[in-house]
Amino acid sequence: MLTCHFFPVTPSENSLHQTMENVNNVTEFILLGLSQNKKIKTLYFLLFLFCYIAIWMGNLLIIISITCSQLIGQPMYFFLNYLAFSDLCYTSTVTPKLLTDLLKEMNRISYASCMAQLFATHFFGGIEIFILTVMAYDRYVAICKPLHYMVIMSRRKRYILIFACCIGAFLHSFVQCLLTINLPFCGPSEIDHYFCDIYPLLKLACTDTYSIGILVVANSGMTGLVNFVVLMLSYFFILYTIRVYPAESRSKALSTCSSHITVVVLFFVPILYIYIRPAITFPEDKVFALFYTIIAPMFNPLIYTLRNMEMKNAMRKVWCQNPFSIGRQLF
Numbered sequence: 170m171l172t173c174h175f176f177p178v179t180p181s182e183n184s185l186h187q188t189m190e191n192v193n194n195v196t197e198f199i200l201l202g203l204s205q206n207k208k209i210k211t212l213y214f215l216l217f218l219f220c221y222i223a224i225w226m227g228n229l230l231i232i233i234s235i236t237c238s239q240l241i242g243q244p245m246y247f248f249l250n251y252l253a254f255s256d257l258c259y260t261s262t263v264t265p266k267l268l269t270d271l272l273k274e275m276n277r278i279s280y281a282s283c284m285a286q287l288f289a290t291h292f293f294g295g296i297e298i299f300i301l302t303v304m305a306y307d308r309y310v311a312i313c314k315p316l317h318y319m320v321i322m323s324r325r326k327r328y329i330l331i332f333a334c335c336i337g338a339f340l341h342s343f344v345q346c347l348l349t350i351n352l353p354f355c356g357p358s359e360i361d362h363y364f365c366d367i368y369p370l371l372k373l374a375c376t377d378t379y380s381i382g383i384l385v386v387a388n389s390g391m392t393g394l395v396n397f398v399v400l401m402l403s404y405f406f407i408l409y410t411i412r413v414y415p416a417e418s419r420s421k422a423l424s425t426c427s428s429h430i431t432v433v434v435l436f437f438v439p440i441l442y443i444y445i446r447p448a449i450t451f452p453e454d455k456v457f458a459l460f461y462t463i464i465a466p467m468f469n470p471l472i473y474t475l476r477n478m479e480m481k482n483a484m485r486k487v488w489c490q491n492p493f494s495i496g497r498q499l500f
């Protein structure tokens with residue numbers, strides 16, 4: 170006589186099967202955004218639309234003014250030109266999606282688009298971090314080693330530094346995505362943020378992410394921290410060097426660096442607050458993220474133009490000439 174043996178499925182086995190099934194069905198996430206209140210969302214839309222227009226106008230003004238003037242031959246403005254371009258790319262990975270989501274009831278993003286946004290955000294953000302560090306090094310060489318400045322910052326070396334910034338940013342972003350893309354997501358699929366970032370995604374993963382969180386801190390946190398330390402060391406040596414300068418020369422050197430320091434504080438402080446700690450999220454993270462995704466790119470042009478006489482003079486020369494000649498110089 171044949172007997173049938175039935176092996177009961179334990180709750181852990183049953184939940185594992187359900188988890189694997191749900192993992193295969195995750196095709197999109199829901200972004201909770203900054204607010205669910207319709208009136209507040211409308212106010213945010215108008216505010217961030219103004220910011221986005223200001224970002225494009227300000228950074229394009231810098232790019233055109235530098236490209237069409239003799240400033241492009243100076244290392245500091247060469248790097249500023251690329252910083253303005255990276256600002257446009259960086260904020261465009263987040264802000265257009267944020268603006269469209271503020272007009273919709275349900276803010277959905279596909280899994281593929283979420284991973285693409287994660288990669289693009291960290292890639293262009295990484296470029297910005299590295300360029301700011303290179304600009305600090307440029308100021309250090311200009312002030313502390315003025316006789317060797319044009320040799321150290323030759324045209325060839327400037328392009329090598331920009332290329333190195335792109336490679337460093339790509340490696341940072343690639344590692345970030347590599348740590349995220351194979352995570353299992355089994356619900357809920359609501360991301361408490363206005364864009365796809367690493368920590369909110371780790372929070373949704375249905376697996377232990379402690380070791381991955383440590384790797385993320387080692388990647389993102391240490392990238393920001395090491396660059397910030399290099400920046401601070403550069404300015405420490407600058408301040409140490411100019412202490413013996415005459416008052417007028419010291420004032421000029423400080424005014425040249427103060428704009429850069431302001432940008433660094435606006436950009437780095439929120440980044441370090443979010444990424445240098447363990448992989449946990451707080452509701453105020455979204456507010457801090459606004460500083461380095463929208464506010465800093467908007468204020469960069471104002472900081473670099475309003476406090477820089479060379480930029481003001483270049484803008485007058487460029488924009489007071491025939492607009493057709495500007496087009497010929499650009500193309």
